[in-house]
Amino acid sequence: MLWIPFTLFAAFMQAWRNAFQKQLSQDLGATSVTLARFILAGPIAALYLWGLYYWQPSQPLPHFTDSHTSYVFTAYIVGAALCQIAATALMVRLFQLRNYAVGVGLAKSEAIWAAILGVAFFGTLLSPLGWMGVVIGSLAVGLLSGMRQVTGQVSPKTLLLGVASGLSFALTSLWVREASLLLELDFPFSAAWVLLLVISLQTLLLVSWLGIRDPASLTGLIKRPALTALVSLTSCLGSIGWFSAMSLESVALVKTLGQVEVLFTLLISTYYFKVTLARQDKWGLALIVIAALCVMWA
Template identity: 30%
Template sequence: MIPAWVLFTVSAAAFQCWRTAKQQKLRGQLSVNGAGVVRYLYGVPMGLAFLGGYWLAFGGAVGGFSWVFWAYCLGGGLGQILGTNLLIMSFDKRGFAVGTAYSKTEAIQASIIAIVLLGETIPLLSWLGIAVSVGGVLYLSLAGRNLSPRGLLEATFQPAAILGIAAGFAFAVCSVFIKSANQALEGGDLVLKALVCLVIINGMQTLMQGGFLLAREPGEMARVFSSWRDSAVVGALSACGSACWFSGFALAPVAMVRAVGQVEIIFTLLVSRFYLGERIRMAERIGALVVVAGVVLVLLGKYSWG
């Protein structure tokens, strides 16, 4: 039987890919910050619906809303905002599929941060899987480029690479804060606590990025509301993805969740081909298979580790 955290993680990757593609379409209507704020503003109602539905079905209680919990929520929310904005900005540099690929270095970044801050342990085979997966996404990123030492250096320091890696770091930090916020709450139902964190963090993000938008781009907020048909879809998909991510983090080590979450690149290539109409090259197919092989190694390491 497939563990719940794996199902949550794969579902989160699928929802995130779908949401990102929809959000990329919004870039023709909204600014970077406008396209970013819709995922939180329109995601809050969906998050409340998830929380209410889960509580009605399973019951439970949550407590321990200390200042530490609120600080973790604030850090997680801010990290996700920064990561999302950096990712959207990277799309402008070299396309949807490759922009997302650069951000997938978050898997190894999250692993290191989680080991340092949370004391998580990762088996050797899973480390190998993470390395293989990261190698796969980097291969995707560099496909078709000059692979000489100079070419590699230029690829590493191009704007899309820098923005994507920075986005990955922000998402990695966000993951650790979200896990910490869940652990700071009192209660035995980890998924219920994850949904509570989701609603609170989305509310904070709406205030943070919405306030920034009003201060820096006051006219953009009107476009956020006028585009509600498309924006509401982005918000709903964002809430679905975040609910799955938060639940995955609650049930398993952050490093393992982020590593398995690299399957998003497979969904990304499919969306790139069939939704955005971009051509998938042979090198990208090979890279996708390498990513899948890495995820398999991660899971094998997890189960040999126990």
């Protein structure tokens, strides 16, 4: 049951990361804000992995018995890195098109995508109670993000970006889990290695891209060191929680419980951005609790 506290911690950190990214997106482009998520996360992930080996120095390093497994593992790492970059950039773009909570709500279609793709292509087995939790959680996210009031106002472009972001996040999570399982290391070493490799590749790709195409964006991040550091710190801490939880439990259940992030987002919107909550929020909160209970019992 360790996946439960790891998931709750990850959701809390991710809610703050999204809040800081929203602030940063007011002045910088989507690619720059996406880089802020990873630029300092690599050293933090490396320090976390070093701490694990300092705690248990007898743990082995990753190794593969055949080349095919190493190729598959590499494909998962590259795929997860690229999909997470795309998902984050799409969500930042959502922040610029719609209000904060709706942007997060659209991107949180991740849970239902993870369930569908996991069962169809990754051998995930979900009980009826697990499916119930996934569906109820998706409905709760719609209520909490205010989708009912803005359904007629949301453009097809916004809906497309939201679905694409959720699908990209789901693929990222599924490939991260598969990569962690291939390493066959004790918990939480496999998740920590995958985290370090994914973040390092993402940082390398984004720094290279911006260095060639838009050097001014790198300067923009340097001019906002405090906010950039907060985005990176909360992002890495959240990823430690997500990667650890997904190495223990199926992605669909982890991401359904992780929808409590929307609750944290609403609280941040209320007390940090001074946004007034709508009346239906109490129903959304009740559904989040029901969904969380379903996936924990599943």
